[in-house]
Structures are given as structure tokens and as C-alpha cells.
Amino acid sequence: MLDRRSVLRTLAGLFLAVTGTGAYAAIWEPGRQAITRYRLTPRGWPEGRRLRLAVLSDLHIGSLHVPLARVSELVAATNALKPDLTLLLGDFVASRRRFASDPAMADWAAELARLETRDGVFAILGNHDWWHDEPTQALRAGPTQVGQALERAGIPVLENRAVRLSSQAGPLWLAGLGDQLAFLPRLRGRPHGIDDLAGTMAQIADDGAPVILMAHEPDIFVRMPERVSLTLSGHTHGGQVRFLGWAPIVPSRYGNRYAYGHVREDGRDLVVSGGIGTSQLPIRFGIPPEIVLIELG
Incomplete structure (x- = not known):
């Protein structure tokens, strides 16, 4: 039979477990900085050619855990990986x-x-870079303030645009897709985003050079043509809360299918970064902030 002391001890233990987990998710894990490494050879990748890609996604600068000083730390940590791109x-x-x-x-x-890097730094924009730009939302058209800031700093923003690079691994096409969720509110009969996959692919020559495509939201992967060797995405934060590799809430129509990590479907490769910052709630659990390093070839 439980006495009062046993009940109180049990309740105290539950309270400490809940508050401890909450403190971990709100304070400790969002401040971590992991390096997540993948090694793969996508379809169509030239034999014997190696390329090191560093990927940063979903910084959410200005949020609770990402002040300007954190950006400086991320830059230093990324540079230490000595990426080609x-x-x-x-x-x-x-x-x-x-x-x-x-x-x-x-x-x-x-x-x-x-x-x-040896071969350059390139960017795409995400939904929040559009949503919190009031003039852009009013016009339902760019350019965005974020995109202009990056371009002025010398970082090309690829928006439905493909460029051919002479990379460490030889000739390479790098493409960036416009955001698929750029506009709020969503109006019937009008596009929700500015993505143009067909128009982006039309810029890529059939010259045998591999194609890497950046798309903020991973949902486009279901329509990705075979010509694309590797798709890179963010947006989901890995669900931001994960239990044993499963997230209860994922901002994707496909749920956990494209929530996080390396996905291979029908011979096509997708890597989804868990990102750095947080969205909506300033917590992370089971999915710490990460810099992604992908070694190709």
C-alpha cells in the first residue's frame, strides 16, 4: 500500500523528469552544434571524382539560440571542414x-x-525569408530583402536558376529551386510558391555532368527527374522533436518520409538537413543543430 511519502516521492520524481527534459529541449540541445557526415555516390556521379559539400540550413538568425555570434561560430566550424563547396x-x-x-x-x-571554399558558396531562400518580408508578400513577387542582402555580400542566390561549375570533381551543374511555399495567405487559383522545376531543368545541358539541386522544402523530391544526381533540402528541422528516429510533427505532406537524413528512392538521392535554428517553439529534442558534410564519390 502506498503511503503519503511514497506518493510524494513519485510525484517529485515525475516533476523532475518533466522539468529536466524540458530544460534539456529548451536550453541545452538547441545550443549544441553537431557535424553530420554522409558518404555516397549518387547515380550518374563520375567514377573516381570526389567532392566535399558543406550544408547549412534553417539558421533562423535572431531566434533565441542563434544570435550573430553563433553565426560566426558556425562559419568557423564549417571552414574547418575544408569543403569544396x-x-x-x-x-x-x-x-x-x-x-x-x-x-x-x-x-x-x-x-x-x-x-x-575551393568552388564557391551558393544559397537558396526558404519560406520564412519570404513570409516575413511584408513588401514582398504584398506584391507576391521578389526580390526579397534576404536575397538582396546575400547578393550584396557576394553570395549568389539561385532562384530557379542553374549554373555550370568547374569544380574539384570536374564539370558540375548546381541548381537552386525557388521556394515552394513563398506566399501567404494561400489564395485559390494563385500559386503558393515561385518554384519552377521544369524551367530550372531546361537550363541544364545534356552534357553528362552531374546535377546537384537545392530545394528548401523536400516535398519536390517526388517529382525530381533522373537527371538530378543529388537533391539537398532543409525546412523540416527533422521534426524538431524526434523519438527513436520518428517525429510526431513534420511540416511536409509526406510526414516522416522526407523528415530527415539520407533518403534513396528509385535510385535517386535526397539529403535533408536538420538545420540549425528553431521554428514556432524554441526547443529541440533528439535532433540537435547540425552542419552537414557530404562526401561524394
């Missing part, structure tokens, strides 16, 4: 209205411009 997958700003105290876009763009 560094790719920035969108959602640079916090997932809320901008505050006067937020770091100036020019300041964090200048920090990102310190990224060092």
Missing part, C-alpha cells in the same frame, strides 16, 4: 515578425561571406 539552404531569418533588436541582414550576410 558550401551550400546554404534557406530560412536565414527568425520564424516571426522582425524585431528592431534582430541582427541587421547586412551583418549576418557579411559573416556568411567569410565562408571559405
Whole structure:
């Protein structure tokens, strides 16, 4: 039979477990910085050619755990990996209205411009880079303030655009898709995003050079043509809360199918980054912030 002391001890244990888990998810894990490594050879990748890709996604600069100083730390950690190519997958700003105290876009763009690579630094935009840009939303058209800040800092933004690079691994096509969820509110009969997969692919020659495509949201992967060797995405934060590899809430129509990590379907490869910052709730559990390093070939 349980006495009062046993009941109180049990309740105290439950309270400490709940509050301890909450503190971990709100304070400790979001401040971590992991390096997640993948080694793969996608379909169509030239034999014997190697390429190191660093990927940063969903920084959400200005949010609770990502002040300007954190951006500097991320740049230093990414440079230490000595990548051939560094790719920035969108959602640079916090997932809320901008505050006067937020770091100036020019300041964090200048920090990102310190990224060092052999073959360049390229970016795409995410939904929050559009959603919290009031003039852009009113016009339902760009350019965005985030995109302009990156371009002024010398970082090309690929929006439905493909470029041919002479990379460490030889000729390579790098493509960036416009955001698939760019506009709020969603109006019937009008596009929700600015993505143009067909138009982007039309810029890529049938020359045998492999194609890497950046798309902020991973849902486009179901329609990705075979010509694309590797698709890179962010957006989901891995669900932001994960239990044994499963997330209860994923911002994707496909749920956990494209929530996180390396996915291979029908011979096609997708890597979804868990990102750096947080969205909506400032917590992470089971999916710490990460810099992704992909070694191809």
C-alpha cells in the first residue's frame, strides 16, 4: 500500500523528469552544434571524382539560440571542414515578425561571406525569408530583402536558376529551386510558391555532368527527374522533436518520409538537413543543430 511519502516521492520524481527534459529541449540541445557526415555516390556521379559539400540550413538568425555570434561560430566550424563547396539552404531569418533588436541582414550576410571554399558558396531562400518580408508578400513577387542582402555580400542566390561549375570533381551543374511555399495567405487559383522545376531543368545541358539541386522544402523530391544526381533540402528541422528516429510533427505532406537524413528512392538521392535554428517553439529534442558534410564519390 502506498503511503503519503511514497506518493510524494513519485510525484517529485515525475516533476523532475518533466522539468529536466524540458530544460534539456529548451536550453541545452538547441545550443549544441553537431557535424553530420554522409558518404555516397549518387547515380550518374563520375567514377573516381570526389567532392566535399558543406550544408547549412534553417539558421533562423535572431531566434533565441542563434544570435550573430553563433553565426560566426558556425562559419568557423564549417571552414574547418575544408569543403569544396558550401551550400546554404534557406530560412536565414527568425520564424516571426522582425524585431528592431534582430541582427541587421547586412551583418549576418557579411559573416556568411567569410565562408571559405575551393568552388564557391551558393544559397537558396526558404519560406520564412519570404513570409516575413511584408513588401514582398504584398506584391507576391521578389526580390526579397534576404536575397538582396546575400547578393550584396557576394553570395549568389539561385532562384530557379542553374549554373555550370568547374569544380574539384570536374564539370558540375548546381541548381537552386525557388521556394515552394513563398506566399501567404494561400489564395485559390494563385500559386503558393515561385518554384519552377521544369524551367530550372531546361537550363541544364545534356552534357553528362552531374546535377546537384537545392530545394528548401523536400516535398519536390517526388517529382525530381533522373537527371538530378543529388537533391539537398532543409525546412523540416527533422521534426524538431524526434523519438527513436520518428517525429510526431513534420511540416511536409509526406510526414516522416522526407523528415530527415539520407533518403534513396528509385535510385535517386535526397539529403535533408536538420538545420540549425528553431521554428514556432524554441526547443529541440533528439535532433540537435547540425552542419552537414557530404562526401561524394
